[in-house]
Amino acid sequence: MRTLRLIGTKLVSLILGGILVASAPAATDGRLPGAKTFKACAGAGPYWPTMTLALDGTSAWVACKEQARVIRLNTRTGKITASIRLGAPVIAVAAGYGSIWALDTGSTLSRIKPASARVTRRVALAAAAPYNVWIGGGSVWVAEDQGARVIRISPGTGRILKRLPVGDGPADMAFADNAAWVINHRDRRLMRINLATNSVAELVTLPGDAPERMTWLAGSLWITGRGTDLLQVDPQTGAVKATIEIGAGGIDVVAGAGALWVPVRSAAVDLTGFPTMDVLRRVSASTRQVTTAATASGRLDVHGLQARSGFVWIADNRSGFVYRVRA
Numbered sequence: 001m002r003t004l005r006l007i008g009t010k011l012v013s014l015i016l017g018g019i020l021v022a023s024a025p026a027a028t029d030g031r032l033p034g035a036k037t038f039k040a041c042a043g044a045g046p047y048w049p050t051m052t053l054a055l056d057g058t059s060a061w062v063a064c065k066e067q068a069r070v071i072r073l074n075t076r077t078g079k080i081t082a083s084i085r086l087g088a089p090v091i092a093v094a095a096g097y098g099s100i101w102a103l104d105t106g107s108t109l110s111r112i113k114p115a116s117a118r119v120t121r122r123v124a125l126a127a128a129a130p131y132n133v134w135i136g137g138g139s140v141w142v143a144e145d146q147g148a149r150v151i152r153i154s155p156g157t158g159r160i161l162k163r164l165p166v167g168d169g170p171a172d173m174a175f176a177d178n179a180a181w182v183i184n185h186r187d188r189r190l191m192r193i194n195l196a197t198n199s200v201a202e203l204v205t206l207p208g209d210a211p212e213r214m215t216w217l218a219g220s221l222w223i224t225g226r227g228t229d230l231l232q233v234d235p236q237t238g239a240v241k242a243t244i245e246i247g248a249g250g251i252d253v254v255a256g257a258g259a260l261w262v263p264v265r266s267a268a269v270d271l272t273g274f275p276t277m278d279v280l281r282r283v284s285a286s287t288r289q290v291t292t293a294a295t296a297s298g299r300l301d302v303h304g305l306q307a308r309s310g311f312v313w314i315a316d317n318r319s320g321f322v323y324r325v326r327a
Contacts, residue, residue, distance in 0.1 A: 053304025203238030256307025
């Protein structure tokens with residue numbers, strides 16, 4: 001056991017059995033005025049991740065890519081209460097089925113028990129450029145970017161159930177009833193998966209430069225991305241029901257408190273594809289009214305986005321902060 005103690009506002013940490021526990025005062029970073037700020041981990045690295053944040057009860061789990069670890073952050077106290085080292089850079093985390101799921105660049109999916117912060121299973125995916133991880137339809141899903149497929153995994157056994165061809169550049173998934181949808185950011189195709197049969201059907205090729213982020217709310221799919229406004233899409237036909245002007249293009253989108261929350265880039269940044277946020281937009285699902293919920297006052301990169309219990313959470317893994325905005 002090794003204990004480090006510093007006085008005043010500095011870090012107090014404990015390393016015990018390979019798990020780091022740390023306490024620190026609330027972070028003071030002024031890049032998102034009005035938000036509560038938590039210190040997390042920096043080092044997003046090149047080919048920046050997009051799903052580094054998962055919420056589970058009073059814990060936020062953050063994938064620290066370049067450090068090859070996942071940390072557990074207490075959202076009430078701001079303390080880092082655990083750190084789990086994995087074998088390769090960690091690019092995505094998700095919460096579901098009583099576990100935290102972490103995906104690394106070595107094509108390994110790790111199941112973590114939240115209470116103990118221990119890895120209880122590792123699944124070798126043998127995927128060509130694994131990308132993101134999703135929870136839905138009774139399964140865990142991983143994008144195989146270079147294989148143009150998504151991988152369906154049993155959460156109970158870790159067995160790979162199916163590798164489904166879905167198009168070039170699977171970037172995001174959404175789930176409802178007995179179906180799943182996949183959006184491809186390169187060929188712009190929206191695909192629908194029948195979860196009972198694992199059959200895949202193409203619905204439509206969507207407008208925009210790179211529609212890549214998607215969520216489900218109020219019977220519609222809501223899609224955005226680089227050079228793409230917020231699209232309200234019919235989940236059965238793929239028809240665009242509405243195009244909502246949000247700015248140059250959305251970095252990500254989540255649903256919460258009856259609205260869509262979209263971090264938006266400036267026009268100059270949108271051309272580069274970097275996930276640097278200009279403003280956070282709120283879009284009413286019922287009226288489609290757009291308002292500005294928060295404005296960045298410094299560089300803020302969005303590597304993870306969640307909505308839960310009246311708050312929107314943003315992870316910036318370049319500078320090492322997690323922000324909480326009241327919804």
